Amino acid sequence: xxxxxxxxxxxxxxxxxxxxxxxxxxxxxxxxxxxxxxxxxxxxxxxxxxxxxxxxxxxxxxxxxxxxxxxxxxxxxxxxxxxxxxxxxxxxxxxxxxxxxxxxxxxxxxxxxxxxxxxxxxxxxxxxxxxxxxxxxxxxxxxxxxxxxxxxxxxxxxxxxxxxxxxxxxxxxxxxxxxxxxxxxxxxxxxxxxxxxxxxxxxxxxxxxxxxxxxxxxxxxxxxxxxxxxxxxxxxxxxxxxxxxxxxxxxxxxxxxxx
Numbered sequence: 001x002x003x004x005x006x007x008x009x010x011x012x013x014x015x016x017x018x019x020x021x022x023x024x025x026x027x028x029x030x031x032x033x034x035x036x037x038x039x040x041x042x043x044x045x046x047x048x049x050x051x052x053x054x055x056x057x058x059x060x061x062x063x064x065x066x067x068x069x070x071x072x073x074x075x076x077x078x079x080x081x082x083x084x085x086x087x088x089x090x091x092x093x094x095x096x097x098x099x100x101x102x103x104x105x106x107x108x109x110x111x112x113x114x115x116x117x118x119x120x121x122x123x124x125x126x127x128x129x130x131x132x133x134x135x136x137x138x139x140x141x142x143x144x145x146x147x148x149x150x151x152x153x154x155x156x157x158x159x160x161x162x163x164x165x166x167x168x169x170x171x172x173x174x175x176x177x178x179x180x181x182x183x184x185x186x187x188x189x190x191x192x193x194x195x196x197x198x199x200x201x202x203x204x205x206x207x208x209x210x211x212x213x214x215x216x217x218x219x220x221x222x223x224x225x226x227x228x229x230x231x232x233x234x235x236x237x238x239x240x241x242x243x244x245x246x247x248x249x250x251x252x253x254x255x256x257x258x259x
Contacts, residue, residue: 017046019072019102024079028109034088034145036064039108041099044077055082056098060090072101086112089175091146111169117144118151118208120201121177125212131189138210139180139199143172149204153180156198161186163197172203187215 024040031037045051050071057063064083072078082099099211119142129135143149151170157163166180166181184197198211 002023003075019047019051019104020044021106023101023106023108024152025108026076027107028111030111030113032113033086033090033115033149036083036085037110038081038083039097040078041082041106041214042077043080043099043101045072045074045101047102047117048074050074050101052100054078054100056096056100057082057084058095061085061095068099071098086110089146090178091174112146115144115146116149116204116206118142118149118201118204118206119144120199120210122210122212126214128215128217129149129184129186129195130219131186131193131216134183134185135214136215137182137184137197139182139202139210139212140148140177141170141172141180141199141208142177143174145204145206146174148173149203149206151201151203153200154200155182156200157184159187159189159193159194165199183213185215188217 020043022042025069029037029039041136043051043053050073051249052071053069055063055065055068061084063071065081066078068082069084080099082097084097090112092112095110096107096114098105106213121140121142123140124138126135141151142256143151149172151172153165153170155163155165162185163182166183170178171177180199182193182197182199186195194217195214195216196211197214198209200209201207
């Protein structure tokens with residue numbers, strides 16, 4: 001019995017040791033989408049040959065540590081840094097960053113926080129509208145959050161004009177965008193006037209808005225639009241200065257609508 005125990009002890013002493021990986025810091029951290037992130041691991045290789053190393057990141061997360069996968073020399077120990085950037089579109093969830101050395105490994109869990117954000121911009125708007133008729137404006141709504149958003153739409157219209165959206169709500173995936181068409185029924189207006197149209201979007205814990213300004217043109221007594229055309233001609237000629245720089249004669253013609 002004593003000889004068996006002695007033989008077992010000698011076998012354990014003569015057996016090669018294994019590589020070691022130990023996380024430096026907490027086992028769980030929090031991060032925002034788009035934020036840089038770095039975690040550290042203490043590694044040790046007691047073997048007589050280099051130990052293979054490998055960093056494992058979630059799909060789509062870039063590795064900013066080019067030396068993280070470098071083998072560790074025999075008998076060496078070090079602290080390996082694993083740096084990355086949380087993708088802006090990463091959904092609110094838990095992700096695992098793992099580091100391996102030989103057969104040993106350790107990991108850090110990254111909890112990505114939820115992010116809300118809405119962008120609203122004017123996509124198309126007419127240069128002017130005829131008072132007493134209808135016109136349409138188009139707004140682009142973008143979900144800047146990292147999760148799906150159910151958005152409510154509301155329109156504000158000046159001058160007492162009725163305005164309506166083509167839909168009361170909008171469903172957008174994370175990072176997605178959609179177009180909202182707003183139709184405005186104008187009324188006859190005297191003198192120079194302009195209509196202001198505002199689209200307000202709310203939902204998913206965020207709000208956004210954009211406004212369009214449309215000049216109004218009065219309708220003429222004969223039923224047509226009361227506008228006049230002002231023709232303009234601009235002539236460019238080559239200069240005759242002493243610097244010997246030449247030029248090419250040209251002509252530009254333009255016209256525009258005036259109230």
